[in-house]
Each structure stands twice: as C-alpha cells, then as structure tokens.
Amino acid sequence: MQVFTDLDQVPDGFGPSAVTIGNFDGVHRGHQAVLGRLVHLARADGLAAVAVTFDPHPAVVHRPESAPELLTGLADRLDLLAATGLDAVLVIPYSLAFAAQDPEAFVTRYLTAGLGARSVVVGHDVRFGRDNSGTLATMVELGGEHGFEVVAIDDVGECLAESAGARQRWSSSAARALLAEGDVAQAADVLGRAHRVRGTVVHGDARGRELGFPTANLGGIAGMVPADGVYAGWLRRPALAESDPGHPDVRLPAAISIGTNPTFDGVERRVEAYVLDRTDLDLYDEEVVLELVEHLRATLRFDGIEPLVRQMHDDVARARAILG
Structure with missing residues (x-):
C-alpha cells in the first residue's frame, strides 16, 4: 500500500x-x-x-x-x-x-x-x-x-456493549467505552481483532527481573491504554517481522500489567509485559506492539513480596492457558 x-x-x-x-x-x-x-x-x-x-x-x-x-x-x-x-x-x-x-x-x-x-x-x-x-x-x-x-x-453492523446494556453500532466510541472498563475481549468483537498499543521498551525499576519476571516497560505509547489490570496478550516485534518474518520471536505470548504497582507504593501508571517463560530477551530501545486478548484480574495491593509472587505465577499460568 x-x-x-x-x-x-x-x-x-x-x-x-x-x-x-x-x-x-x-x-x-x-x-x-x-x-x-x-x-x-x-x-x-x-x-x-x-x-x-x-x-x-x-x-x-x-x-x-x-x-x-x-x-x-x-x-x-x-x-x-x-x-x-x-x-x-x-x-x-x-x-x-x-x-x-x-x-x-x-x-x-x-x-x-x-x-x-x-x-x-x-x-x-x-x-x-x-x-x-x-x-x-x-x-x-x-x-x-x-x-x-x-x-x-448504510451503517454496517452492531455490537452488544454489555456495560451499556444496549445494542450499539460498531464504532470507535463503543470500543473506547469497553476498553475504559478493561473489557478487551468485547472490544475485540467491535474491532475485529485484539486491541493493540505500541511503544518503545525503556528501562524501569528492574523489580520484575528481581522477582523472576523480567518485564518490557513501554514508553512513548501510541494507542488507548485500557483500564488498570493484568491481561493475557501478545508482544509483537515489527522490526524483527520486517527483517526476518519467519523468526520464532516475532510474536510472543505475554502477561501484561497496566497500573501503578500499588504493592510498591508506585504513583506512575505503567504498561509492562512479561514474555512467558523467557528471561533471555533484550528488548531495550525496541519498538513493540502489545495485543491485549483477555482481562485476568484487577490491579491489587499485596501485603508483601511472597503473596505477590504467588499471584504472578497464577497470572502466568492463566495467560498461558488462554493463549494456548
């Protein structure tokens, strides 16, 4: 094109x-x-x-x-x-x-x-x-x-926005309303695909790596960021897809966190993705696209590291099952 x-x-x-x-x-x-x-x-x-x-x-x-x-x-x-x-x-x-x-x-x-x-x-x-x-x-x-x-x-199609309780057209405003509630699965029905956000991987606090779940933190984000929470989704690498379309790391399963990390008294809203079972990736300064497939849970504050890590293991297991 x-x-x-x-x-x-x-x-x-x-x-x-x-x-x-x-x-x-x-x-x-x-x-x-x-x-x-x-x-x-x-x-x-x-x-x-x-x-x-x-x-x-x-x-x-x-x-x-x-x-x-x-x-x-x-x-x-x-x-x-x-x-x-x-x-x-x-x-x-x-x-x-x-x-x-x-x-x-x-x-x-x-x-x-x-x-x-x-x-x-x-x-x-x-x-x-x-x-x-x-x-x-x-x-x-x-x-x-x-x-x-x-x-x-004529206008084409309609979708059921459950939060609104009424049928709506397939529209940008309907998708925004669903994403604002974290309902990425229903938003995908409006969009005809998983919702995506794009950004460049930047350095964070390295806290995820210390806990055994290294994350890619996104900066310069383009695309509507859904409600805070943890999601199952995919991390896509456009530059790698262009240079080596058949590479197995072009599209990777991920658990995606959106929020302020309340367990650590965070105040800055962040979007970060843990690629399932991978600790070897170096994505710094690379532009990536996150495709959000399903909402797993709300953002929670945990009383210490141990319950947080247990929950992270559960999040990863659920994301793996959803993404196949």
Missing part, C-alpha cells in the same frame, strides 16, 4: 481511483466493511482503492480539551488500513486552515485533481468542508459537476 502524506507525493496521473474519506480510528469492523466495499468496487471497475484520512484527528484541533483518546496511533492505523486491501492512503495534515476550505475546494483539490476520483464511497451522514457544510447531497451534486459517481452506504 502506498502512503502519501502530502498531495505533492501523489504521482502525476495517479488514478483513476475509488475514494473514501474518514478518520478510521481503530479501523473497527464497521470501517473494515466500508473499506471492503470500496476495494470490491475498485477492483470491479479497474480503479485504485484509496482512503483519505487525517492526522491529527480533527477533534484534537477543534476541541482539544474534550477530544477522545485515540484507539490507534498513525502507524497502527496505516497497518490496519493496509490489511483491508487498499492500494493507497492519503494522510492529510489536519489544521484550522484545512478545515476552512469550502466543500467544493476540498473535492476538487484532493479528490478529483489530486487522486483522480471516479467513484466516492461515503456514509449517508458524511460531512465535509467549512463548518461541516458539505453533505451527501453536496457530494452528489459535486460528483455530477466533476465527473465522479457517489456510492452511499
């Missing part, structure tokens, strides 16, 4: 293309259905399948004080978009100046002149251009003027 972060990077004569537009935070199952429809239409008509997305998220620019925590950082969003079969993604740097464009200026600059759009796939609730003044009707009208057809699609 080609990634363009500026219109100047799009080759001359690119296209013709089928294009869709969205933030695609989390690239959840609803997004995947839309993108799958786009790819199918593009292949049938001999077009390039292209998604237009934004970085940063528009909410961060317009209302930073109340912007939602993003499910995925840009690197993971692009990985997940690539997995849908897209040919290209245009990442538009979002700013107030960009948002001030009228709907026709956006369409002509980015969709038709920039990407050679012949088909535009959008939801019935699409909004674009200054003050979100562009609607589906606007897009259809502009399509007639500028030579592209508009394919409007």
